[in-house]
Amino acid sequence: xxxxxxxxxxxxxxxxxxxxxxxxxxxxxxxxxxxxxxxxxxxxxxxxxxxxxxxxxxxxxxxxxxxxxxxxxxxxxxxxxxxxxxxxxxxxxxxxxxxxxxxxxxxxxxxxxxxxxxxxxxxxxxxxxxxxxxxxxxxxxxxxxxxxxxxxxxxxxxxxxxxxxxxxxxxxxxxxxxxxxxxxxxxxxxxxxxxxxxxxxxxxxxxxxxxxxxxxxxxxxxxxxxxxxxxxxxxxxxxxxxxxxxxxxxxxxxxxxxxxxxxxxxxxxxxx
Amino acid sequence: xxxxxxxxxxxxxxxxxxxxxxxxxxxxxxxxxxxxxxxxxxxxxxxxxxxxxxxxxxxxxxxxxxxxxxxxxxxxxxxxxxxxxxxxxxxxxxxxxxxxxxxxxxxxxxxxxxxxxxxxxxxxxxxxxxxxxxxxxxxxxxxxxxxxxxxxxxxxxxxxxxxxxxxxxxxxxxxxxxxxxxxxxxxxxxxxxxxxxxxxxxxxxxxxxxxxxxxxxxxxxxxxxxxxxxxxxxxxxxxxxxxxxxxxxxxxxxxxxxxxxxxxxxxxxxxxxxxxxxxxxxxxxxxxxxxxxxxxxxxxxxxxxxxxxxxxxxxxxxxxxxxxxxxxxxxxxxxxxxxxxxxxxxxxxxxxxxxxxxxxxxxxx
Numbered sequence: 016x017x018x019x020x021x022x023x024x025x026x027x028x029x030x031x032x033x034x035x036x037x038x039x040x041x042x043x044x045x046x047x048x049x050x051x052x053x054x055x056x057x058x059x060x061x062x063x064x065x066x067x068x069x070x071x072x073x074x075x076x077x078x079x080x081x082x083x084x085x086x087x088x089x090x091x092x093x094x095x096x097x098x099x100x101x102x103x104x105x106x107x108x109x110x111x112x113x114x115x116x117x118x119x120x121x122x123x124x125x126x127x128x129x130x131x132x133x134x135x136x137x138x139x140x141x142x143x144x145x146x147x148x149x150x151x152x153x154x155x156x157x158x159x160x161x162x163x164x165x166x167x168x169x170x171x172x173x174x175x176x177x178x179x180x181x182x183x184x185x186x187x188x189x190x191x192x193x194x195x196x197x198x199x200x201x202x203x204x205x206x207x208x209x210x211x212x213x214x215x216x217x218x219x220x221x222x223x224x225x226x227x228x229x230x231x232x233x234x235x236x237x238x239x240x241x242x243x244x245x246x247x248x249x250x251x252x253x254x255x256x257x258x259x260x261x262x263x264x265x266x267x268x269x270x271x272x273x274x275x276x277x278x279x280x281x282x283x284x285x286x287x
Numbered sequence: 288x289x290x291x292x293x294x295x296x297x298x299x300x301x302x303x304x305x306x307x308x309x310x311x312x313x314x315x316x317x318x319x320x321x322x323x324x325x326x327x328x329x330x331x332x333x334x335x336x337x338x339x340x341x342x343x344x345x346x347x348x349x350x351x352x353x354x355x356x357x358x359x360x361x362x363x364x365x366x367x368x369x370x371x372x373x374x375x376x377x378x379x380x381x382x383x384x385x386x387x388x389x390x391x392x393x394x395x396x397x398x399x400x401x402x403x404x405x406x407x408x409x410x411x412x413x414x415x416x417x418x419x420x421x422x423x424x425x426x427x428x429x430x431x432x433x434x435x436x437x438x439x440x441x442x443x444x445x446x447x448x449x450x451x452x453x454x455x456x457x458x459x460x461x462x463x464x465x466x467x468x469x470x471x472x473x474x475x476x477x478x479x480x481x482x483x484x485x486x487x488x489x490x491x492x493x494x495x496x497x498x499x500x501x502x503x504x505x506x507x508x509x510x511x512x513x514x515x516x517x518x519x520x521x522x523x524x525x526x527x528x529x530x531x532x533x534x535x536x537x538x539x540x541x542x543x544x545x546x547x548x549x550x551x552x553x554x555x556x557x558x559x560x561x562x563x564x565x566x567x568x569x570x571x572x573x574x575x576x577x578x579x580x581x582x583x584x585x586x587x588x589x590x591x592x593x594x595x596x597x598x599x600x601x602x603x604x605x606x607x608x609x610x611x612x613x614x615x616x617x618x619x620x621x622x623x624x625x626x627x628x629x630x631x632x633x634x635x636x637x638x639x640x641x642x643x644x645x646x647x648x649x650x651x652x
Contacts, residue, residue, distance in 0.1 A: 074292055074293045074296050075292055077296045077300075078292045078295060078296050081296070081299065082295055082296060082299050085299070112388070121314065182300070183299075183300075185303075186299060186300060186303030186304075187303075189303045189306050189307045189310070190302075190303060190306065192310070193306055193310060218314060219314055219315070219316050220392055221392075222314040222315060222339065223339065224311055224315060224339075226314075227307060227310070227311045231307070
């Protein structure tokens with residue numbers, strides 16, 4: 016009798032609906048986040064019509080997000096090209112002609128490493144910058160002040176950044192590709208005892224004009240993703256400084272993950 | 288500051304776009320000047336050729352492949368190539384597709400067809416289209432090499448099966464035997480050499496003997512000549528002359544005695560001719576008789592069979608079998624028959640004397 020009472024009291028104390036509540040809460044949270052993000056994207060698209068607001072600000076953002084990010088993008092690609100050339104020659108030794116180093120460096124830089132490495136670097140620099148900036152504005156109620164003054168905060172804060180990122184990231188990737196290939200070329204001539212003609216022959220061996228198109232499409236999507244996620248996380252920051260930190264971290268992590276996901280997506284869609 | 292930002296951004300954007308365009312042109316290998324000449328060639332198949340592959344003349348890169356398309360009827364392929372305008376084409380120009388390296392990249396070569404008499408270039412159906420041919424793909428060559436290696440593998444496996452330890456021992460024994468035979472041959476050759484040496488020495492001795500004999504014969508001839516010169520031979524010749532005259536007389540006598548022989552021979556010839564005619568007639572008679580003779584065999588067989596039957600009947604009669612046998616062997620029957628015959632004779636005599644006594648009563652109708 017006592018034992019039966021003990022079990023019943025234990026069951027009464029245990030909330031059997033808790034697992035369902037967790038799953039349901041997660042799904043609702045996911046759907047809520049998705050809906051919130053969709054509404055944010057909708058607002059972003061609608062704000063594109065407000066050219067007077069975002070137009071004058073876009074160039075400044077292009078300078079901050081694009082031109083100022085050029086050194087880190089070039090730094091990354093320079094060493095990437097060197098490493099690619101050396102690793103290719105290490106792999107090809109003996110069996111495969113060395114001019115294939117040119118093919119590998121060029122093809123890899125254009126199709127994969129240029130866009131992805133630049134995108135990852137910019138997700139850290141640009142995505143974190145945007146999320147922290149907008150998050151701070153949110154927690155300090157500056158965005159609320161803009162709304163109070165009948166400014167469209169999306170057109171004023173988000174659209175210039177998104178457009179700047181979408182335009183500048185492909186350009187950064189192009190410069191990165193050029194510098195990566197050039198560094199690989201120089202490395203091949205000075206370290207691998209290759210002639211310039213051999214490297215050029217290898218570079219042109221498997222080149223297809225679609226490679227450039229693919230690279231631009233991919234890097235454009237990366238720029239759009241980095242800036243939109245950064246703006247979304249910053250725009251929806253809650254709490255104080257801690258919230259800003261969380262938003263910044265989320266922006267970087269999500270942007271990096273989405274870059275890799277998009278990398279696979281575009282390869283699947285465009286290269287098959 | 289504001290204009291500085293805009294200028295910097297504009298510079299970066301323009302530089303980026305130009306860099307992308309320049310890079311694309313450079314990597315594609317196109318001419319910067321833009322002056323290019325397009326040539327078209329036709330092929331049965333283009334293998335692994337792709338748009339962008341290089342076009343070469345004597346190994347020098349002069350352009351690239353710009354378009355590959357099937358013919359309207361689907362029985363060929365047209366390839367457009369963009370080449371430098373200053374390229375001098377051979378009078379019998381053709382386009383040869385071949386692997387540029389072992390790694391699958393192909394190229395188009397503008398060649399003189401006379402340099403490749405074994406290749407069959409596809410004839411162009413319309414003007415200004417170069418005839419083309421393609422060399423085997425590296426995969427086809429690899430397939431052939433694979434077949435060859437497979438054959439070699441099979442052959443080596445068979446050799447491995449055939450070349451056992453026992454085979455090796457046999458070969459070793461064979462080599463040892465060959466060595467022994469070589470030794471024996473060497474000894475035999477040495478022996479033969481010695482024999483030939485002895486023979487050579489004997490030949491030399493014989494030659495010496497011949498030389499001596501020749502000298503002796505020469506001396507003898509000298510003696511004969513001396514004898515002739517002395518006149519002893521003259522008497523011998525006179526005797527021989529007389530003997531010859533005697534022989535001539537004898538032969539004339541013989542000739543006279545044999546004068547009638549030609550007549551006899553003529554008669555013999557006539558007789559032989561007669562015999563010949565007779566033999567010819569005999570032959571014809573025999574030929575005529577041959578069909579009859581062919582029937583003689585069966586007739587003889589029939590006669591032999593009849594004689595056998597007759598012999599059997601005679602034997603039976605002699606043994607007294609049958610009516611004739613009993614007639615032949617029984618004397619009573621013989622006597623009875625004699626009496627009957629005698630009676631018949633008397634009857635016939637009586638009939639002749641008195642016919643009316645026997646036939647007067649006979650009426651006809």
